[in-house]
Amino acid sequence: MAAITAALVKELREKTGVGMMDCKKALTENGGDLEASMDWLRKNGLSKAAKKADRIAAEGLVAVATDGSTGAVVELNSETDFVARNTAFQGTAGEIAKLAVSVGDDVAAIKAAKMASGTTVDDHLTNLIATIGENMSLRRAALVTANPGVVASYVHNSVVDGMGALGVIVGLKSTGDAEKLAELGRKIAMHIAAGAPAVALSVDVDGVDAAIVDKEREVFAAQARASGKPENIVEKMVEGRIRKFFEEVVLMKQVFVMDPDRTIEKVVADAAAELGTPIEITGFERMSLGEGVEKGPEEDFAAEVAAATGKA
Structure with a gap:
């Protein structure tokens, strides 16, 4: 021994x-x-x-990583925001985001991928849970590509480089100057992060789910008819409201938050003219920490400690 x-x-x-x-x-x-x-x-x-494993993990970090024409954004959750300041947790989130760039956005595939240490992401997270003492979960991942072109990123209020509570990646397909494309992409990513005037649902009108558009038409039509207007006027009112709806939820139709005199469509067109080559937004992903997660009731930490020490 x-x-x-x-x-x-x-x-x-x-x-x-x-x-x-x-x-x-x-x-x-x-x-x-x-x-x-x-x-x-x-x-x-x-x-x-x-x-x-059954404890709710809705805090943590959103991490982004890009490699030329490919970019990824992932959400790694923990139980408390305190853990998001842990360097081991931050390092894990950053490495997972980089893995997603090559592995893809399938969470199961990412969990099975090997990290630099030689262990799988899943095993690494299990060990990290034991070390830090909180439940953790790789909740989701998303990928954007633009070939040829660049994928730009932006993290709002970053905790460390490439990580924070809100991350955006945007793909710009073009043969133009990569540095200028990256600069344009970052500005568009900042616009998407701002969610102004509304969070975009798609790049263009064709990308909006037809079921969503039909539902909006029904609502607008009912509102117009309730005003007592004749049917031909109702139709015009509905079309006007639909155009306004697209201006809110279609990225290309939105007013650019940094220049209210131009839409994103105009910003891209102006940049294409300057670079002398077409530019196409291939896609974008906006990931906000904890969105859609139903958090449990707030725990009384003092009561928990008292119960553990037999002083409740």
Whole structure:
């Protein structure tokens, strides 16, 4: 049996990121065998992670990564915003975003991909849950490509470079100057992040779901008829409202937040004229942290501590 020295405990801690006391216990349980102790910690980490798996994770980070003509945005959740400031969590979010650029936006495929450490994303997250002590979840990922061209990104109120609570990626297909395309793409991404005047649903009119348009027509028609207007006037009113609807939810029809005198369509056309080559927005993704997640009731931390210490 190897002696359980401070150096051995330190080595195990550096390899696993687990606390000193847990490392010492693992080495004691496994006769000082480093590899067996790592396995022991992992097995116990799986147990700890399982207990935390049903806890709601709606905080965390949105991370973006781009590589020329491809870009990805991912959402890595945790239980509290405190964890979003943890460097290990931030490093994980950033590496996952970079993996998504090459792996794609399928969450299962990303979880099965190998990280720089050699472990899969899924196993890495399990170990991180055990180390930090909070449930974590890779909730979603999205990909945009523009070949030839560039994918630009923007993170609003970033915590660290490429990570924050709101991330946007935009693809610009063009043979124009990559640096100028990236600058244009970033400005459009900032516009999308601002959500002004409304969050865009698609790049162009054809991309808006027909069912959504039909529903809006029904609502507008009912409102117009309620005013007592004749049917021919109702039709004109509905078409006018639909045009206004498209101006709100179609990216190309939106008024550019940085220049209210131009639409995004005009901004792109002006840039294409300047570069002397066509520019096409191939797609965009806007990801806001925790959107759509139903959070549980706020926990009373003081009451939880009192209950744990038997002083409730």
